[in-house]
Amino acid sequence: MSDTDKAGAPRTDPIQSGTFTRPINAEIRRAAATGIYDIRGGGAKRKVPHFDDLLFLGASMSRYPLEGYREKCDTDVTLGTRYAKNPIRLDIPVTIAGMSFGALSGPAKEALGRGATLAGTSTTTGDGGMTPEELGHSDKLVYQYLPSRYGMNPRDLRRADAIEIVVGQGAKPGGGGMLLGQKISDRVAGMRNLPAGIDQRSACRHPDWTGPDDLEIKILELREITGWQVPIYVKIGGARPYFDTTLAVKAGADVVVLDGMQGGTAASQDVFIEHVGQPTLACIHGAVQALRDLGMHREVQLIVSGGIRTGADVAKAMALGADAVAIGTAALIALGDNDPKWEADYQALGTTAGAYDDWHEGRDPAGITTQDPALMARLDPVEGGRRLNNYLRVLTLEAQTIARACGKSHLHNLEPEDLCALTIEAAAMARVPLSGTDWIPGQTL
Amino acid sequence: MQVIDLATMPLRDMNATLQAQGAETNQRAWEIANPRGAHAIAVGLDAPIAVRVAGSTGYYCAGMNQQAEITVTGSAGPGVAENMMSGKVVIEGDASQYAGATGHGGLLVIRGNAASRCGISMKGIDIVVEGNVGHMSAFMAQSGRLVVCGDAGDALGDSLYEARLYVRGSVRSLGADCIEKEMRAEHLAELEELLSAAGSDAVAGDFRRYGSARQLYHFNIDNAY
Ligand SMILES: Cc1cc2nc3c(=O)[nH]c(=O)nc-3n(C[C@H](O)[C@H](O)[C@H](O)COP(=O)(O)O)c2cc1C
Numbered sequence: 250m251s252d253t254d255k256a257g258a259p260r261t262d263p264i265q266s267g268t269f270t271r272p273i274n275a276e277i278r279r280a281a282a283t284g285i286y287d288i289r290g291g292g293a294k295r296k297v298p299h300f301d302d303l304l305f306l307g308a309s310m311s312r313y314p315l316e317g318y319r320e321k322c323d324t325d326v327t328l329g330t331r332y333a334k335n336p337i338r339l340d341i342p343v344t345i346a347g348m349s350f351g352a353l354s355g356p357a358k359e360a361l362g363r364g365a366t367l368a369g370t371s372t373t374t375g376d377g378g379m380t381p382e383e384l385g386h387s388d389k390l391v392y393q394y395l396p397s398r399y400g401m402n403p404r405d406l407r408r409a410d411a412i413e414i415v416v417g418q419g420a421k422p423g424g425g426g427m428l429l430g431q432k433i434s435d436r437v438a439g440m441r442n443l444p445a446g447i448d449q450r451s452a453c454r455h456p457d458w459t460g461p462d463d464l465e466i467k468i469l470e471l472r473e474i475t476g477w478q479v480p481i482y483v484k485i486g487g488a489r490p491y492f493d494t495t496l497a498v499k500a501g502a503d504v505v506v507l508d509g510m511q512g513g514t515a516a517s518q519d520v521f522i523e524h525v526g527q528p529t530l531a532c533i534h535g536a537v538q539a540l541r542d543l544g545m546h547r548e549v550q551l552i553v554s555g556g557i558r559t560g561a562d563v564a565k566a567m568a569l570g571a572d573a574v575a576i577g578t579a580a581l582i583a584l585g586d587n588d589p590k591w592e593a594d595y596q597a598l599g600t601t602a603g604a605y606d607d608w609h610e611g612r613d614p615a616g617i618t619t620q621d622p623a624l625m626a627r628l629d630p631v632e633g634g635r636r637l638n639n640y641l642r643v644l645t646l647e648a649q650t651i652a653r654a655c656g657k658s659h660l661h662n663l664e665p666e667d668l669c670a671l672t673i674e675a676a677a678m679a680r681v682p683l684s685g686t687d688w689i690p691g692q693t694l
Numbered sequence: 695m696q697v698i699d700l701a702t703m704p705l706r707d708m709n710a711t712l713q714a715q716g717a718e719t720n721q722r723a724w725e726i727a728n729p730r731g732a733h734a735i736a737v738g739l740d741a742p743i744a745v746r747v748a749g750s751t752g753y754y755c756a757g758m759n760q761q762a763e764i765t766v767t768g769s770a771g772p773g774v775a776e777n778m779m780s781g782k783v784v785i786e787g788d789a790s791q792y793a794g795a796t797g798h799g800g801l802l803v804i805r806g807n808a809a810s811r812c813g814i815s816m817k818g819i820d821i822v823v824e825g826n827v828g829h830m831s832a833f834m835a836q837s838g839r840l841v842v843c844g845d846a847g848d849a850l851g852d853s854l855y856e857a858r859l860y861v862r863g864s865v866r867s868l869g870a871d872c873i874e875k876e877m878r879a880e881h882l883a884e885l886e887e888l889l890s891a892a893g894s895d896a897v898a899g900d901f902r903r904y905g906s907a908r909q910l911y912h913f914n915i916d917n918a919y
Contacts, residue, residue: 285913398796398815401777403738403758429913442798442817442836443855448913450853452834456814457773457792463753466733470754470776473709474738 276519287519288427290352290608290618292420292511292556292578297528299511299556300565302675303668304684307654315653322649323659326573328550329411329480329503332472336480336503337389337410340369341645342573342660343563345580345637346508346554347393347413347484349375351428351437352515352608353581355382357617359630360584362386364637368645373413373575376426376451376515378440379405386634391482394471396425397451399441407475411504413482414467416455416497419512419555422486422526426451427516432611434620461496468501482506487527487555490535498540498549506575507536509555513578515618516609529555529566531678537570546570547661560647567648568663569679583640584633585615696721700735701728709734712762715741731771736764739781756783759800775802778819791828794821797838803892810847813840816857822892832859833869841888843896851904859904860885862896871910877903 254260265271276287308314315322329336345365350358352375359382365372371389374380378400379392392409394401406412417423428437430446438445458467468481483497484506497505509529514522533553540546553566554575566574578586587595589602594614598607608618616627652660655667669684670676676683677690698708712724719741726747729735733752736745739762747755750768756775766774769787778797785793788806795811797819804812804821810828813821819838826844833849835857845863852869858881859872868874885898 398777398817401796402779402798403740403760403777406758427913430911444911447855447911450834452815456811456833457754457776457795463772466753470734470737470757473705473734474758476710476713477706 288429288516288609289519289522289606290513290515290517291522291606292513293523293526294606295523297511298530298672298674298678299528300530300562302530302671303565303679303681304671305561305564305568305651305655305667306669308656312656314656315658317650317653320653321658322653324645324649326550326661328552328573329482331480331503331545331549332477332501333411333480333503334476334478335410337371337391339371339389339573341641342567342571342648343368343557343641343644344370344391344552344573344575345372346512346575346577347373347375347391347415348577348581349377349426349428349515350380350383350440351375351377351432351620352618354617354619354625354628355380355436356625356628356630357581357584357633358383359386360628360633360637361580362390363630363634364580364583364641365389367634367638368641370641371410374405374409376428377437378402379409380440382630384408386630393484395451396453396455397441398456399451403474406471409479411480411482412471412475413484413506414464414471414502415484416464416493417484417486417488417508418514419486419508419510419526419529420514421517421521422488423453424517424521424525425453426514427609429516429609429611432609432620437620461500464497464500472501480504482552484508486510486512487529487532490527490532491539494536494539494551495543498543498545502549504550504552505536505540506552506554507532508575509553511556512554513581528678529553529557530675533566533569533571534678534680540570547572560644560649561651563644564648564651564660564663565668567660568667569665569681572661579640580637581617583637584617585628585636586613586617588615591615695723695725697725697727699727700730700732705732705734709737712736712739712741712743712745715739715743717741719743729766729768733771736762739764750787759783769806770804775800775819778802788825789823793823794819797821799838801888801891803894807844813838813857816840820888820891822888822894824892824894824896826863829866830869832857832872835859839884839888841885841892841901843894851906853910854904854906856906858884860888860901861904862901865902865904868904871907872904873907875903875905877901 326342366388372387373391391411480503482504483502485493487509510526550572553571591614613619616624668681724745729749737757740760747766752771754773756764759778763782765784772790775783776795778800780800784803789808791809794802804823807825812827812831816835822841829847832851836855842861846865849869851872
């Protein structure tokens with residue numbers, strides 16, 4: 250196309266709409282053709298204020314650093330000190346989040362267990378129940394208690410090291426789960442007491458309690474069944490973190506797991522993932538404030554998840570008041586999810602490495618989010634476990650590097666005072682001052 | 695008969711005592727006196743013992759029961775016998791909401807009425823209610839049988855999977871994907887068996903059968919509302 254029209258006048262550039270963008274238009278066409286909303290895996294893909302918008306200040310005249318490789322900077326964390334006879338002690342404050350067997354393959358669950366165990370941390374079951382793969386390879390295993398109660402039984406409940414009652418998930422606070430028929434192999438179906446091959450829904454609400462007063466009694470029941478031995482976590486999506494945390498603590502939680510909107514899911518409606526829930530960064534302050542107001546900060550531990558990728562993210566979440574973090578997506582990437590080495594396969598599926606999110610279809614080239622035996626065989630659980638362990642070690646070393654630079658001998662000593670924000674939004678959400686100022690939006694100077 | 699008086703023994707000790715009974719125990723008959731509506735009575739049991747709760751219970755009585763035969767002489771609060779795996783639970787009075795929720799096995803008998811969501815998300819348990827059941831009973835019920843000798847409330851069997859429902863009285867309305875089905879010989883036979891196991895003198899031939907139309911089994915445009 251020439252720069253001028255027939256009369257020789259300059260043309261305007263073709264301008265793509267900032268409102269009707271290419272992806273939006275493609276989605277309109279897809280919706281028009283199919284009549285059904287888009288389902289996918291992963292977390293929110295849009296850019297929201299995140300840990301990248303925070304910086305550590307480091308040491309200076311008034312703070313002295315610890316020697317990089319020599320001076321002690323501890324990383325251990327104990328979870329469940331409030332009521333449990335046997336709290337969980339982890340070497341590192343990075344845990345593996347609950348991901349369902351069904352969404353993930355058996356070897357993937359095994360790899361997560363192996364990696365976490367090598368690194369001295371815990372893994373978590375997920376919707377669909379406990380598998381021998383994860384039980385056999387996880388030194389510390391957290392058993393999720395979900396609305397679907399697929400596979401729920403007292404034997405597994407009693408052999409878990411902790412119980413996590415799932416109220417919500419950051420990717421979809423208020424939403425249930427779905428696992429489409431392609432992934433319902435005989436084994437998955439059997440564990441869930443459902444026919445093979447059907448699309449199945451996981452309820453969004455627990456079948457036998459509603460509201461915090463009931464939850465308190467439910468927690469009592471679970472403790473009575475497990476003899477008050479193991480910690481009980483309550484997992485909430487990033488919706489109303491101050492109130493949700495307050496109510497979880499009131500109901501008797503030992504640990505609150507707070508999952509922000511970037512948190513991954515195995516399969517949800519895209520509209521849900523992108524438009525419901527608050528960014529992880531915006532949720533932490535409210536939860537920590539709730540714990541402080543109750544005099545329960547550090548008494549009831551807080552695990553934060555949703556978009557944790559680096560040691561810097563770990564350190565920032567902890568500086569804002571978390572006791573530990575959990576990772577889902579990053580752990581899958583460490584195992585090989587979305588690896589460019591499968592690019593040809595991703596192309597064949599109409600996508601590209603890094604963007605692949607049709608985990609619900611069960612055709613994962615990396616063999617992780619699938620029940621297809623041929624694809625599953627692509628993931629070696631021993632090698633996967635080794636990679637995950639390496640990655641967890643790097644996260645820990647990075648967080649320690651930052652903590653030492655801030656003069657802290659334990660990751661838990663990091664504090665908001667060590668941070669500043671790059672943007673006004675992040676300053677307002679995380680309640681740390683805007684870089685170069687002592688201004689926290691919303692607080693009077 | 696061993697008697698545990700909840701007026702003097704803490705709940706924790708009561709459950710621990712019952713949970714400590716193994717397959718070989720020779721203390722097979724227990725009575726819980728003064729339950730006074732306490733929550734989580736006789737939960738997590740796993741032995742062939744008989745427990746008689748003399749009075750009414752709060753939430754989650756007999757939760758996750760295995761093997762034990764538990765009788766409540768009064769009424770039971772919400773979630774009685776939730777997630778039961780095996781054994782038998784009998785409520786001589788009425789049961790509140792979510793009775794037998796997510797149960798995987800065993801038999802739950804309610805001599806009176808059951809409130810809403812009886813048998814919600816059931817996964818293999820059998821439930822026999824001699825009276826009526828409230829709305830949304832057998833919601834998302836996956837497998838097992840629910841027998842209602844009286845009437846059923848609104849939206850019976852909504853989003854039902856493979857559980858089989860038998861109702862003798864009226865059904866206020868059927869939930870999404872729940873339909874009446876033909877009562878064949880094998881259904882009459884299994885119903886007779888259930889009624890007799892529950893000690894009910896109802897006649898199988900008086901019941902109608904309901905089950906899943908299996909129209910929601912695949913996620914498509916017509917099912918997404
Ligand atoms: C494949 C996959 C499956 C998941 N399954 C579950 C589940 O069964 N139960 C649950 O509570 N959360 C589930 N989640 C959410 C994670 O527990 C966690 O909240 C989330 O992944 C954390 O965010 P991140 O992925 O950004 O690390 C799943 C996440 C993924 C990626």
